[in-house]
Amino acid sequence: MTVWTRPSAPQPANHCEYERLRRLYINADVREAYPREIHLVDSTSEVQNAVKSAVNSNSKIGVRSGGHTFSNPSLIHDGILVDTTNLHRKVEYDPVTHHICYGPAVRVVEASEMLQKLGRFFPHGHAPTVALGGFTLAGGQGMFMPTWGPTVGDWIVKMEIVTPDGDVKTASMTENADLFWAARGSGQAFFGIVTRIWARTMPSRRLFMRTMLFEVKDNIEDLLQWALKTSCIIPRWGTETAMFTSYSLTRTTDTIPAPSKQLFGLGSTAYVDTLEEAKTLLSAWDHIPAFLQGSIIDAGSVAEMSWAAYFELQEAVTPSTPGNNWQINSFLNDPEMPLEQLVKAIKPAMTEFPTPTSLACIYCCHSYPDDNDHLCALPQQYYISTFTHWKGNSLQPKVYEPMADIYATLYPLGVGMYVADYNPFDERQANVKVWTDKGLQRFMEIRAKYDPQGLFPGFNPFERRAKQIGMKL
Structure with a gap:
C-alpha cells in the first residue's frame, strides 16, 4: 500500500502525486476538499490498515472505486480517501458455478471483454469506464433492466466487506444478510469498504440494436409520447430502450449558436441469438406516426453490434477523457402520473441546455423492485436525467444553476432519484428520496x-x- 499525506502548503499539492490522486475523478470540476491521507490499496489487508489509520487519527473515510460520481462525495476534507484502483483488479471465473469474482475498481469494459472470451454474460453497466464497485453499491442500473431488474437483485451473490471495526466479513443471503441487504443500493452512504464481489453469469448471446434519429421541430412532446408509449410494448425479453435529446455531439465550444438544431434519438437493443428474434422483439418501432414522418433523419434498422462498438457509442455520449466538467441531475418519475402530464413537465429538462455539449437521457427501466430483497427499491419506470457538460472553467459556478433549478421543480412529481446521482452538496435535493x-x-x-x-x-x-x-x- 502507498499512502500520500496532504502537503502542509496548498501550492505544492498542485504538482505532486497527492494532487493527481485527489483529482482522479471523471468530473474535472473537483471540489476544494483535501483528505488528510490518500491510501492506494492493493489488498484486503491494506484496506484494513486504512480503516485502522482512520480510527487512530479520528478521521472519516471516503471510498473511491471509479470516480464516476460527479459530486465527488468520497472526497472528505481532513478525512482519509481509500482508493481501490488496484484492489483485486481482475475478473476470476469459476467454471463449476459459472460465477465471476472481481474487485471494486474493475471497469465495465474489462469485465465485458473477459466474459466475451468465456462466452458468458451478466448485466453490467452501460458506460465502459464505470467501476463495478460503485455500480453495484448503487443498485446496478444495468443492461436490459426491463428483463432482469436491478443487477443486485438476482445476479450479485456475495460480497467481501471490511467493516468499520476492521474485520473482513462475507455478506450474502445466508451470511450477514442484513449487511448484504444494505450494501445493495446504499451507494455513497454505505458504511464499509467492498473489496470483492461475486456474481452469476449466463451464456452469452448476440447484441442487436436499432437506432433512430429525428429533428426536433417544436414537437418534442409528440416525439417523447410516442417513444415512451412504444417502449412500454417492447417485449421484456433481453431488451431495453434509451432515448436522448441533444445538439450535435460534434460541438466543442461552450456557446450555443442561434438558431441551433436539436436532435431526438433513441437506441433499442435486443440480446438474443438471431437477427430474426431481434427484429421481432423490436418490431414496434416500425410504426412511426404520420405526424412524425417529417422529422425523421434516420429511421434505422435492426443490426448486430459488437460490444466494442456499443461502448464506443457510450463513450462518445459521455466521454471520460480528462478535462471534461460535468453535472448530472435526474429523477425517477411517478408511474401513476399520466404520460401527457409527465412529458410536459420534463420538456425543459430535455431541451433547455446551458451548453451545446449537454444532453438529456431517458432510460426505460420498467422495473419495480421490492425493498424486502435489497435497499435499491424505488419504482423505476423511466430514469430521466440531464448531463450538463462544459470545458471552460469560466462558466463556473453559474453553469450549475439552470438544470438544478429545473429539476427542483420535478422532484415533487417523482418517486425519488437514483442514489448514484444524489448530490449531498445541493440543498435542492435535501428532501428527495433515494430509498423507500x-x-x-x-x-x-x-x-x-x-x-x-x-x-x-x-x-x-x-x-x-x-x-x-x-x-x-
Whole structure:
C-alpha cells in the first residue's frame, strides 16, 4: 500500500502525486476538499490498515472505486480517501458455478471483454469506464433492466466487506444478510469498504440494436409520447430502450449558436441469438406516426453490434477523457402520473441546455423492485436525467444553476432519484428520496449496528431526512 499525506502548503499539492490522486475523478470540476491521507490499496489487508489509520487519527473515510460520481462525495476534507484502483483488479471465473469474482475498481469494459472470451454474460453497466464497485453499491442500473431488474437483485451473490471495526466479513443471503441487504443500493452512504464481489453469469448471446434519429421541430412532446408509449410494448425479453435529446455531439465550444438544431434519438437493443428474434422483439418501432414522418433523419434498422462498438457509442455520449466538467441531475418519475402530464413537465429538462455539449437521457427501466430483497427499491419506470457538460472553467459556478433549478421543480412529481446521482452538496435535493421510507428506516438501523461512531459519513444527508419525517433512530 502507498499512502500520500496532504502537503502542509496548498501550492505544492498542485504538482505532486497527492494532487493527481485527489483529482482522479471523471468530473474535472473537483471540489476544494483535501483528505488528510490518500491510501492506494492493493489488498484486503491494506484496506484494513486504512480503516485502522482512520480510527487512530479520528478521521472519516471516503471510498473511491471509479470516480464516476460527479459530486465527488468520497472526497472528505481532513478525512482519509481509500482508493481501490488496484484492489483485486481482475475478473476470476469459476467454471463449476459459472460465477465471476472481481474487485471494486474493475471497469465495465474489462469485465465485458473477459466474459466475451468465456462466452458468458451478466448485466453490467452501460458506460465502459464505470467501476463495478460503485455500480453495484448503487443498485446496478444495468443492461436490459426491463428483463432482469436491478443487477443486485438476482445476479450479485456475495460480497467481501471490511467493516468499520476492521474485520473482513462475507455478506450474502445466508451470511450477514442484513449487511448484504444494505450494501445493495446504499451507494455513497454505505458504511464499509467492498473489496470483492461475486456474481452469476449466463451464456452469452448476440447484441442487436436499432437506432433512430429525428429533428426536433417544436414537437418534442409528440416525439417523447410516442417513444415512451412504444417502449412500454417492447417485449421484456433481453431488451431495453434509451432515448436522448441533444445538439450535435460534434460541438466543442461552450456557446450555443442561434438558431441551433436539436436532435431526438433513441437506441433499442435486443440480446438474443438471431437477427430474426431481434427484429421481432423490436418490431414496434416500425410504426412511426404520420405526424412524425417529417422529422425523421434516420429511421434505422435492426443490426448486430459488437460490444466494442456499443461502448464506443457510450463513450462518445459521455466521454471520460480528462478535462471534461460535468453535472448530472435526474429523477425517477411517478408511474401513476399520466404520460401527457409527465412529458410536459420534463420538456425543459430535455431541451433547455446551458451548453451545446449537454444532453438529456431517458432510460426505460420498467422495473419495480421490492425493498424486502435489497435497499435499491424505488419504482423505476423511466430514469430521466440531464448531463450538463462544459470545458471552460469560466462558466463556473453559474453553469450549475439552470438544470438544478429545473429539476427542483420535478422532484415533487417523482418517486425519488437514483442514489448514484444524489448530490449531498445541493440543498435542492435535501428532501428527495433515494430509498423507500421502509428501506430508509431499516438502513439506518443496520448502519447504527455496524458503524455506531459514524466512521463513514455518507449516511449523514439521509439521516437528516429520516429525522425530519419523524423516524425513530
